[in-house]
Amino acid sequence: MEGYKDLLTLGKKQFHSRLIVGTGKYPTFEVMREAIERSGAEIVTVAVRRVDLGARGKGSLLDYIDPGRYTLLPNTAGCYTAEEAVTTALLAREAGLSDFVKLEVIGDPRTLFPDVVGLIEATVRLVKEGFTVLPYTNDDPITAKKLEDAGATCVMPLAAPIGSGLGIRNPYNIRIILEQARVPVIVDAGVGTASDAAIAMELGCDGVLMNTAIAGAKDPIAMAEAMKLAVRAGRLAFQAGRISKKLYAAASSPAEGKIDIE
């Protein structure tokens, strides 16, 4: 595999790593920085919020995540309308973070499932504004298709609700999305542990995006490395092509040439 390049292309950029990580929920900035380093991720999601005007001089996120080294992926988390999401993305770009956007238009605070109508509308508007749009969506093949048609750079179906750690609840829908997509498919949200990430990649997904599974682990730095290896292992297994499943055994040692002790 030496010299072999298996790059993920998103917008005008190419990436070696297929793991995208968030920056939320870490116990400290130092643990976050170390975990992200260990994950091998090249794309890092951030949120966009009001500056705390009473907290001058406190450390800020970008003291720990070098925007020159990582591709920042600002999200529109917490936005419940296309309007809010579009304005948030415009602010993120104006702040000099990125013209990439992890587009979220949330439909309900309890499930954090996307409002797909608002999501498609916001995608259309942000594509027109020149953004590289990475939309967080349902595991719904029809919506995935519509997002692609609207100009989304990739589609990011959830595996399970954000932060739930339930793993891939509907691998069959993910497979249908993969079959029809002409853009990269990145599983976003719901991964709980390394095997979940590996399964997503074995299905043929182009990448996995996660935050809580790493940040919420007892040892986030070790889990970051586990996720890096799982994504890599899953990708290799997908490319290698798994064997088909059989109900009965199929010996892998020859039936001939056995000793006779009768």
Next chain:
Amino acid sequence: MQVRINGKPQEVREGLSIAALLQELGVETRYAAVALNGEVVRRAEHPAVIVKEGDRIEIVHAVTGGA
């Protein structure tokens, strides 16, 4: 005159530009952005845009988050 900055009422001098306001507030502007009454103000326009009575000003930056 009174304006709202990040949701809170605040007294500011008249004739202040966005750029001057950010400086007075001590905001690290390198990775920050401003919306004035719901519209994004381009960075290049910060010195030219003057804050007016009753304006709603949002000053944002990157914070930790995933989804």
